[in-house]
Amino acid sequence: MSGITTRYAMIFLMICVMISCGQDAPLAPYWEGTAVGGNQATPVAQSQTLHVNSAGVPLPPDAAPPAYQVLRTFELNNRYMDRATSSYQKIAGFAITNEPLTRVDRDFNLLPAAATHWEVSEDGLTWIFHLQKDLIFRDGRPVTAYDYEDTFHRWADPKTGFDFEWYYRPIKNWGAVVAGRLPVDSVGVRALDEHTIAFTTTTPTPYAPELLSYSWVTPTHAFEKYGPAWSTKPETHVGNGPFRLKEWTVNDRFVLTPNLNYRGPHKPYLEQVIGQLFNAAAQPPFLAAYEANEVDYVLVNNQAEINRIKSNPVLRDHLNAYVDFQTYYLMLDSYHPPFNDIRVRQAFSHAIDQDALMKSALRDIGLPAVSMLQPGYPEANTEALASIQRYNPDLARKRLAEAGYQDGKGFPNIEIWLRGEPQVINTAAQAVQAMLRQTLNIDIGVRNMERKVFTEALNKKEITLALIPYRYDYVDASNQLSLWLSNGRHPWHNERFEDLVIQANILVGDPKRRTELYQEAEQILVSEVGGVFLWYTLMNEMWQPYVRGAALETNKWGYRAWRGNQMLNLTPTLYISKEVLEKPATPQATGFWGWLTAK
Incomplete structure (x- = not known):
């Protein structure tokens, strides 16, 4: 037997021993003759099932043995594997060690x-x-409805100072409770009995179930005993999600394994999820680690690296690019000159060559935008809106002249403000600046502002022109289009748009009509140039070819996307295929895993 084979045999035996000696009491297999862990249960004939994992879940026919069901990733270091008191201090893994309502x-x-x-x-x-x-x-x-009630009441309690409370503002009395004007028990979240919980909103909210996918429960008894630290140690982390916290070494790594007491509908295939931790100020060499088979998934943002990947006949097949639900656009103050004149706004919308922008500053990381809602986002209608703000320099100059600025003469001195953006976005802003000069003969400055200064001016609607992104919070058009209501962050108002969006936001029980209302509203937003929509962010991910699962399959819009466990049912659907046996990983790392896979 070869050295590598011997080592894999040893790890297989060791994991089998660990599975049989785990602290959790194992449950009976989850639906005999059924493969579980995808978006829904899929029947599998017993004769096809080759392996069953430690949670009693039959693995897919093409899966490697349980010993190989290990997913390795890089994850940002943080404080808690829970959101009891803070959302922005949570660490990856919180969304699969704790269970939301949906x-x-x-x-x-x-x-x-x-x-x-x-x-x-x-x-x-x-x-x-x-x-x-x-x-x-x-x-x-x-697990009871009272645990969920306590979780929401804790988030609304001003003593908590929860940093994500704004997300739940549709809930009745939420804002007043957060501000301390009403007691915590006034908030519209109430357990009716041990297994029933009611959420009351200020107005009808058809997207409430989507909103409440952000409802990970904190066990009341654990929080009362340990406070926020309950989620930081394996011995006190008693979550109710598909995975459990097995190990957490601060500033090093965490390890998740199947929660054998999980009785929900999304049991996992994987035996381990290993998160190698890093700090934002000192990021690891993601792509190098991936190429050395030290991790199974990385996000690639560096354009030079993306170009190298695309030039490599092997690596390019590992690359998955898709449109993130984030749009960069020019925000214009339509309440004051010069942008109170729609002809000026139209001139700007036709003066920017987006294709040229994507081939230069934003190569491989941007896709030309035609609207606020991105391709593949529910209610999006990008094809129908594509021609409205198209690049047309002759039409741009004509509209600017009609507004009284022939050949750019007399146009006021203004700047494009950025909100603490990185160099690549600053370069894109300078490209926009150059295009406006070339097409319209106007000189526009570019200023990258400190985030606090920018945000204060944005909230006061004191910015004349800005290049700004917005990324979705939940998947419903209300999230992105409500941003353009007159009580939102933009100095733009259109009465018909306002009526359509507000009507759609409260229309319960008629999703088709809601879509029609939102699509009409977005056409007004684009036609009236509430903003100049420039590009959608492109995500570039690398996946080892042996990682499979429903989460990585093409969706009904024709793309594969990993949008994170925070919203989607993803990691429980993943597994390691037999391909890992055909091409064993040969990481360059030292230590146990390095010894294990050494030739």
Whole structure:
């Protein structure tokens, strides 16, 4: 037997021993004769099932043995594997060690998670969620609606100072409670019994179930005993998600393994998720680590690296590029000159050559934008809007002349403000600056502002012109189009747009009509040049070819996207295929894994 074969045999035996000696009491297999862990259960004939993992889940026919079901990633270092008191201090893994009420699949369909089903009251104001009755935390304590109620009340409590409270403002009395004007028990979240919880909103909120995919529960008994630190140690982390915290070495790594007391609908295939931790100020060499087989997935932002990947006949097949739900656009103050004249706004919208921008400053990291909503985003209508703000220098000069600025003469001195953007965006802004000069003969400055100064001016609507991004919070058009309402952050107003968006935002029970309303509203936004939409962000990811699963398959819009466990049901669908056996990894790392795979 060769050295590598001997070592793989040893690790297989060691993991089998660890599985059999784990601290959790194992449950019976989850649905005999069924493969679980995808977006929904998929029947598999017993004769095809070659392996069953430690959670009793039959692996797919093309899966490698359980010993190889290990996913290795880089993750940003942070403080808590929970959101009890802070969202921005959470560490990756929180979303799969704790269970929300709902999850979303790769097509953005809602999936049951802790809640098996839900309904809305006739007035559209109250959403009632019914929890799966046999759910337990990892320590065996039952999961109840009161745990979810306590979680939301803690987030609304001004004493907590929760840094993501703004997200839940549609809930009745939420803002008043956060501001301290009403007691915490006034917030519109109430457990009706141990397995039923009701959310009451200020106005009808058809997207409430999507919003509540951000509802990861904190076990009340653990928080009362340990405070926020309950989620930082394996011995006290008693979450109710598909995975459990097995190991967390600060500034080094964490290890997740299947939670054998998880009784929800999304049991995992993987035996381990290993997150190698890094600090934002000292990022590791992502691509080099990937090429050395030290990790199975990385995000690549460096344009030179992306170009090298595309030139490599092997690596380019590992690359997956897709449009992120983020749009960069020019925000213009339409309340004051010169942008209170729609002809000036139209001139700007036709003066920028987006294709040239994508071939230069934004090569491989941007896609020309035609609207606020990105391709593949529900309710998006990009094809129908593509011609409205198209590049047309002759039309741009004509519109500027009609507004009284023939050949750019008399145009006021203004600047494009940026919000603490990196060099690549600053370069793109300078390219826009050059295009405006070439097409319209006007000189526009570029200033990269400190984020605090920019945000204060934005909130006061004191910025004349800015290049700014917006990235979605939840997958519903209300999230991105409500940004353009007159009470939002932009100095732009259109009465018809306002009516359409507000009507769609509260229309419960008629999704087709909601889509029609949003699409009409967005056409007004683009035609009236509420903003000049420049590019959508392109994400570039590298996946080892042996990593498979529903989360990495093409969705109904024709692309593969890894948008993160924070919203989607992703990691539980992943597994390692037999391809890993055909081409064993040969990492250059030292230590146990390096010894294990050494030739």
